[in-house]
Amino acid sequence: MKKLVMVAALVVCAGSLYAQGQIQFNNRVLGEVVSPIYNPQTATPGTRVSGQPTNGTPAGATTYTGGGVAGTGFTAQLWASTNGAPASSLTAVTDPAGTTSFRTGGFAGYVTASTPTILGVPSGAPATLQVRAWDNRNNTITTWAQVLADPTIPRGNSDLFTVTLGGGLTTPPSMVGLTSFSLTVVPEPSTIGLGVLGVGALLLRRRK
Numbered sequence: 001m002k003k004l005v006m007v008a009a010l011v012v013c014a015g016s017l018y019a020q021g022q023i024q025f026n027n028r029v030l031g032e033v034v035s036p037i038y039n040p041q042t043a044t045p046g047t048r049v050s051g052q053p054t055n056g057t058p059a060g061a062t063t064y065t066g067g068g069v070a071g072t073g074f075t076a077q078l079w080a081s082t083n084g085a086p087a088s089s090l091t092a093v094t095d096p097a098g099t100t101s102f103r104t105g106g107f108a109g110y111v112t113a114s115t116p117t118i119l120g121v122p123s124g125a126p127a128t129l130q131v132r133a134w135d136n137r138n139n140t141i142t143t144w145a146q147v148l149a150d151p152t153i154p155r156g157n158s159d160l161f162t163v164t165l166g167g168g169l170t171t172p173p174s175m176v177g178l179t180s181f182s183l184t185v186v187p188e189p190s191t192i193g194l195g196v197l198g199v200g201a202l203l204l205r206r207r208k
Contacts (some may be wrong), residue, residue, distance in 0.1 A: 015170040019123040021165025022172035025078050026113035029174040032111025037133055038182040039066030040154055064182055072101040075136040076111040080118045083126035090130055117171050123167035131158040144204025156183035
């Protein structure tokens with residue numbers, strides 16, 4: 001009987017040793033991390049803004065004018081790699097829980113929480129992470145490659161951050177180190193044309 005108990009304990013230890021890492025994919029964990037994600041800036045939609053707002057945790061002073069991203073029409077996806085990897089080496093987390101949508105109402109800007117498994121990074125090891133978000137156009141845009149192929153799709157990404165993963169016998173940690181960011185969008189040509197005409201009209205009016 002004692003041998004069976006010892007064998008079982010060894011199996012559990014071995015399983016936890018080689019368990020793949022996990023993390024709480026949640027940008028609103030009170031007391032730990034509050035980093036809402038915002039729509040494009042109202043006056044400068046093509047300019048990316050990053051940094052904690054005054055209501056963030058930790059609190060910052062960055063001002064966002066686009067309001068929080070909200071609803072299932074937007075996708076948030078977690079990208080990851082081993083510690084210290086550059087952004088070009090990150091890959092989308094394959095666990096379905098690594099892709100989620102956004103909450104609404106008073107919780108706009110916050111993702112619908114999940115706990116994905118990060119393949120390739122074991123529990124207890126640090127991982128370099130990034131959150132990417134975009135307008136999924138009624139769930140027709142499902143990959144980052146599709147986003148990059150169309151500059152008119154609002155999209156954005158967080159700065160890189162590092163977290164030591166949990167999993168196995170260790171509780172998955174929150175995304176401490178994540179900072180808020182805004183989506184960006186390239187205005188459509190017609191919008192740019194109207195803007196140019198507007199500037200031209202103002203210049204003519206000043207000359208008169």
